Amino acid sequence: MYLFISPWLIGFLVFALYPILSSLYYSFTDYDIIHPPKFVGLANYTEMFHNDLFWKSVGVTLRYTFISVPVQLLLALGFALLLNQKIPFRGFFRTAMYFPSMVSGVAMSLLWYWIFNPSIGLFNYVLSWFGIKGPSWLMSPEYALHALIIMSLWTAGTGMILFLAGLQGVPASLVEAAKLDGAGRFRIFLNVTIPMISPVLLFQLIMGIIDSFQVFTQAYVMTQGGPNYSTWFYVYNLYTSAFKEYRAGYSSALAWVLLIVVMLFTGLIMKFSNRYVHYEGGGRK
Amino acid sequence: MSTIPAAGPTASPSLKKPRRKLDAVSIVSFITLIVTTFLMLLPLFFMVSTSLKSKKELLKFPPTFLPESWQWSNYKEIFETLNFGQMYGNSLLIGVLTVVGTLISSSLAAYGFARYRGKGSNMWFMLMLSTMMLPYPAIMIPQFILFSKLNWLDTFLPLIVPSFFGSAYNIFLLRQFFATLPEELFDAGRIDGCTELRMWRQIALPLSGPALATVAIFAFIYSWNDLLTPVLYLSSSDKFTLPVGMSSFTSSRFRIPPWHLLMVASVLAMLPIVTLFAIAQKRFVEGIVLTGIK
Numbered sequence: 001m002y003l004f005i006s007p008w009l010i011g012f013l014v015f016a017l018y019p020i021l022s023s024l025y026y027s028f029t030d031y032d033i034i035h036p037p038k039f040v041g042l043a044n045y046t047e048m049f050h051n052d053l054f055w056k057s058v059g060v061t062l063r064y065t066f067i068s069v070p071v072q073l074l075l076a077l078g079f080a081l082l083l084n085q086k087i088p089f090r091g092f093f094r095t096a097m098y099f100p101s102m103v104s105g106v107a108m109s110l111l112w113y114w115i116f117n118p119s120i121g122l123f124n125y126v127l128s129w130f131g132i133k134g135p136s137w138l139m140s141p142e143y144a145l146h147a148l149i150i151m152s153l154w155t156a157g158t159g160m161i162l163f164l165a166g167l168q169g170v171p172a173s174l175v176e177a178a179k180l181d182g183a184g185r186f187r188i189f190l191n192v193t194i195p196m197i198s199p200v201l202l203f204q205l206i207m208g209i210i211d212s213f214q215v216f217t218q219a220y221v222m223t224q225g226g227p228n229y230s231t232w233f234y235v236y237n238l239y240t241s242a243f244k245e246y247r248a249g250y251s252s253a254l255a256w257v258l259l260i261v262v263m264l265f266t267g268l269i270m271k272f273s274n275r276y277v278h279y280e281g282g283g284r285k
Numbered sequence: 286m287s288t289i290p291a292a293g294p295t296a297s298p299s300l301k302k303p304r305r306k307l308d309a310v311s312i313v314s315f316i317t318l319i320v321t322t323f324l325m326l327l328p329l330f331f332m333v334s335t336s337l338k339s340k341k342e343l344l345k346f347p348p349t350f351l352p353e354s355w356q357w358s359n360y361k362e363i364f365e366t367l368n369f370g371q372m373y374g375n376s377l378l379i380g381v382l383t384v385v386g387t388l389i390s391s392s393l394a395a396y397g398f399a400r401y402r403g404k405g406s407n408m409w410f411m412l413m414l415s416t417m418m419l420p421y422p423a424i425m426i427p428q429f430i431l432f433s434k435l436n437w438l439d440t441f442l443p444l445i446v447p448s449f450f451g452s453a454y455n456i457f458l459l460r461q462f463f464a465t466l467p468e469e470l471f472d473a474g475r476i477d478g479c480t481e482l483r484m485w486r487q488i489a490l491p492l493s494g495p496a497l498a499t500v501a502i503f504a505f506i507y508s509w510n511d512l513l514t515p516v517l518y519l520s521s522s523d524k525f526t527l528p529v530g531m532s533s534f535t536s537s538r539f540r541i542p543p544w545h546l547l548m549v550a551s552v553l554a555m556l557p558i559v560t561l562f563a564i565a566q567k568r569f570v571e572g573i574v575l576t577g578i579k
Contacts, residue, residue, distance in 0.1 A: 004397025004485070005409065007390040011450020016416045018431070019424035026426070033426065079321075082314045095562075096322045099329060102558040105510030106528040107551035111332050114544055120346045122331050126324075128347075154325065165495050169465065185310075199461045207454065210417055217512060221532070248426050259419055266414060 020259075027252035037249065044253035054254070056229050057237035061213060064145060064233070068152045069208040076159030076204070081189075083160070084167045094164070098157035109221035112151045113138065141228040148218050148231060159204055166200035167193065198277040206266055213262055234258060336360075336548035343544050356545070363549045371523055372530040377557065379444050379526060380508045386449035387504040388497060394451045395459030396485045400471065410460075417453040421513065429517060443518045444511075444526075448504065455500045462496035463489055498565045506558055527554050 027044055029037035048054045083094050103111060115122045116137040124134030137147040170193055178188045194201075219225050219236040226232075238258070242251035330350070335343065336359060337352040363369050398410050432443045466489065474484045490497065512528040519525055525533075531550050534542060 003481070004401075005394045007449065008394040008413065008451035008456060009409075011390075011447060012412070012416060014431075015428065015447050015450065016419065016424065019427035020419060022427035023424060079318075082318055085311070085314065087311065087315060087318070093318050093322055096326055098562065099559075100325055102506070102555050102562065103329070103332070103551060104506070106512055106531050107510075107554050110531070110542075110547050111328060111551055114335070114548075115328055115331065120344055120348060122328065122348055125347045126327065154328065157325075162499070165499065168495075199465065203458060203461050207417075207457075214421075242426065252426075255419075255424075259415075263415055 023252040023255055026249050027256050029249045030247075031249040031252075032246040033248050034246075040249070044250045045257075047250065048253060048257065053229065053232060053237055057232045057234040060145060060230070060232050061215070061234040064149060064152075064215060065209060065212040068149045069205070069212055071149075072153055072156050072159060073201075073204060073208060075153060075156040077163050077201075079156065079160045080163030080167055084164060094160075097160055101155040101157040101161075104155060105217055106221060108151070108155075109218050112147075112154075113222045116147050138223055139227055141226075141230040144223055144227060144230045148215075148222070151218065152212075159208075162200055162204060163197065166197035170196040195276075198273075202269070202273050202277050206269055209265055209269075210262055213258065332548050332551055335545055336552050338545050340543070340545060359545050359549050360553075363546050363553070366546065367530050367533070368522060368525070369530065369550070369553075372525050372527050373553070375441070375524060376509055376527040379441055380505045380557070382441075382445045383448040383508040384501050384504045386445065387452055387455055388501055390449055390451035391455040391500060392459050392490060392493075392497065393485065394456045395463055396489050398456065398460045399463035399466075399489075400481075413453050413456060417457065425513075425517065432518065438518060439520045439524060440518075441524070444508070444514055448508075452504070455504060458500060458503075459493065459496055462493050466492055502558075502561055502565060505561060509554075509558065 026037055028039060028041060030040050030043075031037035079097055083090055083097070087093070100108075118124060118134065118136035118139065121137075123137065127134040135143045137143050174192050174196070175188060178192050183191070214235050215233045216235045216239065219231050219233045220239070223231040225236050225240070234254070235258070238251050238254040241247050241254060331348070334350060334352055337355050337357065338349070338359075339352070339354060339356050342349060342353055394413075398406065398413070428443075432438065435442075437443050437446075470488055470492075471484055474488055479487070510528060511526075512532060515526045515529050516532075519529065527550075531547070531554070534547055534550065
């Protein structure tokens with residue numbers, strides 16, 4: 001095993017472990033990157049819990065995660081199921097669904113910034129077709145976060161592709177056997193399809209949560225955390241602490257709290273899923 | 286699975302396959318697909334059409350769907366406004382090298398994690414997962430100091446070299462796929478006297494085409510879209526990558542962001558990814574049906 005994982009292992013030690021440990025050390029210090037770090041004990045951590053912006057960022061991030069991750073997963077799975085059937089123009093639909101995912105990062109943020117423009121943007125224009133008067137999305141504290149959630153659904157195509165790959169891996173023989181046994185569509189879905197794609201589902205759930213805990217680009221390019229801190233994402237908070245206020249120590253403490261929370265989430269999901277996730281190899285749990 | 290019936294779901298029952306009540310389900314799925322696909326593609330359409338509009342037309346409401354006058358010169362202008370060609374090349378070079386590094390190192394590590402349950406393998410796996418959870422900003426500062434000590438500032442090295450040491454995301458993805466390969470294949474290989482390295486190369490890899498294609502595409506897209514790392518490490522403008530260049534569009538240099546040019550840049554930024562997807566699409570979705578059980 002060590003032969004195979006050695007490249008990763010070396011990389012892990014140099015590019016991850018060493019920086020992690022350094023940042024753990026920094027989290028107990030007052031450090032502006034230029035002057036040498038000064039040890040301050042737990043001061044950064046205690047400050048965090050009395051800091052309104054910290055709690056604001058926690059709330060924003062959790063709200064975003066708990067809405068966008070499940071909705072995105074359901075959308076992706078739904079489309080994958082639809083497109084796994086024999087349907088006319090299937091290839092076109094698959095490509096069309098995935099297309100938006102090819103625009104991401106800066107380009108996507110710029111495009112949607114333009115689309116969400118309340119006076120000349122596309123979004124409110126489309127809403128007006130249905131007689132809805134759209135809000136001033138990114139400029140309103142109430143709707144800015146919702147706008148970013150809507151935008152996140154636009155890239156459900158990535159998840160769809162992964163689900164499709166998983167669905168293609170469901171052996172036709174199993175489905176046939178279930179059919180012969182008189183199982184209906186829903187039954188087959190529940191008892192054959194879902195267990196067979198459960199590794200893909202687990203993977204996406206975990207990655208989705210980890211990714212959305214780390215939302216940054218959108219907040220940075222589109223809203224700068226505003227208006228009125230309504231999109232003040234955790235990592236944006238962390239970033240401003242380090243690079244706007246030059247408080248690398250406090251920022252490192254934020255990073256460590258984030259790491260612990262994410263690990264907790266992942267651990268719980270993994271533990272819970274062990275009973276349900278099915279690997280065909282059988283050798284693994 | 287490659288042949289799609291020529292007739293739509295509403296067509297009269299063909300002779301070969303008598304259609305049953307399934308049709309209702311198919312029609313509903315079909316309509317759902319059309320509506321959502323339309324909504325998904327609308328922003329993209331808007332992006333392309335905006336890229337061809339004149340500056341004046343940008344400010345019209347309701348927005349025009351097709352440009353009143355097609356400003357193809359926008360596409361010329363962007364190469365003159367910014368060092369666009371150079372940035373494009375830089376991003377491509379970094380992207381391709383990242384893919385090569387990721388494929389080799391990640392599939393090796395994934396194989397190791399999928400096939401062995403030795404002492405401590407679980408611990409290493411959990412450690413690897415935990416690196417995925419580490420927000421990049423958290424390790425940014427120590428990493429920056431490390432790379433500056435290596436004299437790698439303002440080179441592409443900090444953007445490429447780490448990929449040759451595997452990335453947790455891709456290792457996890459490949460490991461999930463490798464774990465679904467039937468154990469019998471590897472037993473057979475072992476009996477035939479295959480070394481582990483050969484089993485990785487000749488059994489695991491060939492059976493994982495779609496997974497590898499997925500990883501390759503993700504690695505490329507990630508590198509292609511990354512903004513934070515190149516912003517940190519690249520300082521001279523001839524080394525800029527595309528996202529860095531594009532974000533400079535909105536900088537104070539322009540009082541009002543030139544949206545038409547930004548959309549041109551976005552369209553051009555999409556091109557390599559679209560091409561890659563067009564090439565790999567087959568592998569991407571054909572799945573792992575032929576995992577060798579047959």
